[in-house]
Amino acid sequence: EAGVVQSPRYKIIEKKQPVAFWCNPISGHNTLYWYLQNLGQGPELLIRYENEEAVDDSQLPKDRFSAERLKGVDSTLKIQPAELGDSAVYLCASSGQNNEQFFGPGTRLTVL
Amino acid sequence: AQSVTQPDIHITVSEGASLELRCNYSYGATPYLFWYVQSPGQGLQLLLKYFSGDTLVQGIKGFEAEFKRSQSSFNLRKPSVHWSDAAEYFCAVGITGGGNKLTFGTGTQLKVEL
Numbered sequence: 001e002a003g004v005v006q007s008p009r010y011k012i013i014e015k016k017q018p019v020a021f022w023c024n025p026i027s028g029h030n031t032l033y034w035y036l037q038n039l040g041q042g043p044e045l046l047i048r049y050e051n052e053e054a055v056d057d058s059q060l061p062k063d064r065f066s067a068e069r070l071k072g073v074d075s076t077l078k079i080q081p082a083e084l085g086d087s088a089v090y091l092c093a094s095s096g097q098n099n100e101q102f103f104g105p106g107t108r109l110t111v112l
Numbered sequence: 113a114q115s116v117t118q119p120d121i122h123i124t125v126s127e128g129a130s131l132e133l134r135c136n137y138s139y140g141a142t143p144y145l146f147w148y149v150q151s152p153g154q155g156l157q158l159l160l161k162y163f164s165g166d167t168l169v170q171g172i173k174g175f176e177a178e179f180k181r182s183q184s185s186f187n188l189r190k191p192s193v194h195w196s197d198a199a200e201y202f203c204a205v206g207i208t209g210g211g212n213k214l215t216f217g218t219g220t221q222l223k224v225e226l
Contacts, residue, residue, distance in 0.1 A: 003155075042218050094158075095212060099206075100161070102158070103180065105155045
């Protein structure tokens with residue numbers, strides 16, 4: 001069974017540029033999460049989807065961050081414009097009925 | 113709001129020695145508790161979880177953890193560490209009715225000396 005897939009694995013951009021991350025969850029998992037992990041810290045939830053509905057986006061900085069999960073399967077997280085402080089690892093996770101979260105390898109973003 | 117404290121940022125143990133990683137949580141009711149491991153450049157892998165019942169939980173790779181309500185702790189243990197256990201370990205708490213939202217600690221970096 002394939003795990004959570006994320007792309008790209010690494011991204012380097014200049015500040016003020018836009019960037020997008022893609023996530024494909026485990027097949028059959030209705031719940032999808034995006035986390036932000038700063039260096040030396042644990043992951044922090046940005047947004048959680050139940051199918052195509054964002055049910056918890058309270059920690060998403062909506063002035064520059066957006067996310068979508070149009071068909072309730074894969075998801076895209078976007079930052080526009082990126083700032084230096086956005087350099088971090090962006091993790092995607094998914095869960096099924098037992099609520100156990102499975103994590104992807106993450107996208108490491110560097111903003112110059 | 114719930115919170116998790118992992119007091120040890122770094123721990124070094126010799127291969128074959130026992131290991132205990134500390135985790136303390138703050139939450140008003142019985143929490144769901146998790147331990148994850150993260151190797152460099154990898155996502156998080158679930159080691160074990162506690163939802164209810166037996167307070168001693170067995171996980172993968174020979175790890176176990178014990179939930180102690182009186183101490184608000186959920187420490188991770190392994191009787192004999194292998195060099196491949198070197199990684200970062202995260203404790204997390206989930207709350208009942210919280211929609212499976214997890215709050216993570218800051219992690220403990222484990223180094224294994226050969």
